[in-house]
Amino acid sequence: MPIITCDIRNGRTKEQKHQLAMQLTEAVVEATGCDIDHIFLVMREMPGFNFVDAGEHVPEYVPGPDGMDMAGHEQIKSRKEKASHN
Amino acid sequence: MPIITCDIRNGRTKEQKHQLAMQLTEAVVEATGCDIDHIFLVMREMPGFNFVDAGEHVPEYVPGPDGMDMAGHEQIKSRKEKASHN
Amino acid sequence: MPIITCDIRNGRTKEQKHQLAMQLTEAVVEATGCDIDHIFLVMREMPGFNFVDAGEHVPEYVPGPDGMDMAGHEQIKSRKEKASHN
Amino acid sequence: MPIITCDIRNGRTKEQKHQLAMQLTEAVVEATGCDIDHIFLVMREMPGFNFVDAGEHVPEYVPGPDGMDMAGHEQIKSRKEKASHN
Amino acid sequence: MPIITCDIRNGRTKEQKHQLAMQLTEAVVEATGCDIDHIFLVMREMPGFNFVDAGEHVPEYVPGPDGMDMAGHEQIKSRKEKASHN
Amino acid sequence: MPIITCDIRNGRTKEQKHQLAMQLTEAVVEATGCDIDHIFLVMREMPGFNFVDAGEHVPEYVPGPDGMDMAGHEQIKSRKEKASHN
Numbered sequence: 001m002p003i004i005t006c007d008i009r010n011g012r013t014k015e016q017k018h019q020l021a022m023q024l025t026e027a028v029v030e031a032t033g034c035d036i037d038h039i040f041l042v043m044r045e046m047p048g049f050n051f052v053d054a055g056e057h058v059p060e061y062v063p064g065p066d067g068m069d070m071a072g073h074e075q076i077k078s079r080k081e082k083a084s085h086n
Numbered sequence: 087m088p089i090i091t092c093d094i095r096n097g098r099t100k101e102q103k104h105q106l107a108m109q110l111t112e113a114v115v116e117a118t119g120c121d122i123d124h125i126f127l128v129m130r131e132m133p134g135f136n137f138v139d140a141g142e143h144v145p146e147y148v149p150g151p152d153g154m155d156m157a158g159h160e161q162i163k164s165r166k167e168k169a170s171h172n
Numbered sequence: 173m174p175i176i177t178c179d180i181r182n183g184r185t186k187e188q189k190h191q192l193a194m195q196l197t198e199a200v201v202e203a204t205g206c207d208i209d210h211i212f213l214v215m216r217e218m219p220g221f222n223f224v225d226a227g228e229h230v231p232e233y234v235p236g237p238d239g240m241d242m243a244g245h246e247q248i249k250s251r252k253e254k255a256s257h258n
Numbered sequence: 259m260p261i262i263t264c265d266i267r268n269g270r271t272k273e274q275k276h277q278l279a280m281q282l283t284e285a286v287v288e289a290t291g292c293d294i295d296h297i298f299l300v301m302r303e304m305p306g307f308n309f310v311d312a313g314e315h316v317p318e319y320v321p322g323p324d325g326m327d328m329a330g331h332e333q334i335k336s337r338k339e340k341a342s343h344n
Numbered sequence: 345m346p347i348i349t350c351d352i353r354n355g356r357t358k359e360q361k362h363q364l365a366m367q368l369t370e371a372v373v374e375a376t377g378c379d380i381d382h383i384f385l386v387m388r389e390m391p392g393f394n395f396v397d398a399g400e401h402v403p404e405y406v407p408g409p410d411g412m413d414m415a416g417h418e419q420i421k422s423r424k425e426k427a428s429h430n
Numbered sequence: 431m432p433i434i435t436c437d438i439r440n441g442r443t444k445e446q447k448h449q450l451a452m453q454l455t456e457a458v459v460e461a462t463g464c465d466i467d468h469i470f471l472v473m474r475e476m477p478g479f480n481f482v483d484a485g486e487h488v489p490e491y492v493p494g495p496d497g498m499d500m501a502g503h504e505q506i507k508s509r510k511e512k513a514s515h516n
Contacts, residue, residue, distance in 0.1 A: 002093060003261060008118070016118070020114065020118060021229070022227070023113035023116055024090075024117075027110045027112070027113040028092075028109075030105075031109045032098070032102070034155065038139060040226075040261060041225075042218065042224075043218070044218060044222070046387070049358060049361065055380045055383070089347060089384060093263075103479065108485065111485045124484075126483055127483075128481050128482075129482075137298075137299070138298070138300075143279070174266045176262065176264050177262070179260060189394065193401070196285045196286070197396060197399045200264075203280075203281045208399045210398075211398060212396070213397075214390065214396075215390070216390060241291055241292065265474075302474065304472065307447065308475065310455060312466050315451070347437045348454075351432060352462070367457035367461045368454060368458070368461075371450070371454045375449040376499070
């Protein structure tokens, strides 16, 4: 009887949200043995700016090829570079 | 940069909670293309009694073979029977 | 001192949201004996698509006569039919 | 298809939690016209100390006659007195 | 590793949301000794009407000088007056 | 009228939770100009194992000198080392 909530950034397509919801639901079915009838999920969407990770606003979602998030991609690259210089 | 929260019943083993967390995390990686570094998840546990689905308290989690939830199993069976008589 | 949160679909009128808020607040006053001054409630609204119940996206809210939800009504009817054939 | 969450203090009896859950569920049925089958509720319980209202920790729940909360009762009285002296 | 969520009313500027996020993040760093890398925050925004405090809808946010909330200001004044007459 | 929720690990003292709550409340007062009377906060506590950050369970909170979290300290050190080798 799990309730799953998922806070994500605005900008994903219905198809992407569908994929996310289905994979989360299946993950719960497989891991808990719960019947799918008892799994309830809500995706809450907000601007990237409203998410703050490690004291930095998350950039807005920028769709790239194959649903890749170009903005997040840049941020990860720059963090790994920073970390490697510490 | 998703935050996943999962409200589940007390009674699952660490191994079961680990499975749940890993499968949810992987589901988000696959569906959103997010780097795993930006995925944060919390599992909140409460007694089954604190969950109320369709106006009925959910029975406490009862571990069966292969991690199956015996209590939920009974409840589903009884609902399907009720529904088929409506 | 309860905090109530309510995740609902977009599309309800202010009047309907007012009804919902008042009835939830009164329910807490009656059931807990809490003074109304200590009850805080937030209604979060998202598209129906963002709600996934038993692995199916919930249809968008469609206002019918007397505030009835025509979309939900159809879905319930079809589930009961499915269940009765299992 | 609403999801209701309710953060309350530890210490209420099963009977009190049952009353709370039923009244919240009925409030949603009446106000939204939703079928009860689509209403899901979770009550999360924490010590009173973990609730902070207006910068003050909430006292632990103290059961009085008729399920009245004696601790909350004292707090409300003292606040009204303070306010009337401002 | 705290997750902070903050439900606020629509209408604040990016600069105000930035201030809020930074001050919340710093508060957690100072109070818990957590490394900033493990602090994750999401601000959820909804109309003032969706917030119900003590059985009254909260007025929409109205920006005043220095970021002061004129609507909230009026409400507080009127409550203190009411309380002082009780 | 903000509602702040904070999901943290078990193990902190009342004094530490008090510090956290006060600093979060003050942060909201300063950043939003809200009257303290309208700020409501709940701290939810769960075992470290229930938090999963970047696909890894968070170690349980281990109190060190000055409220420092020894477990988190070790984890951060090991991550920075990993990152610097990438």
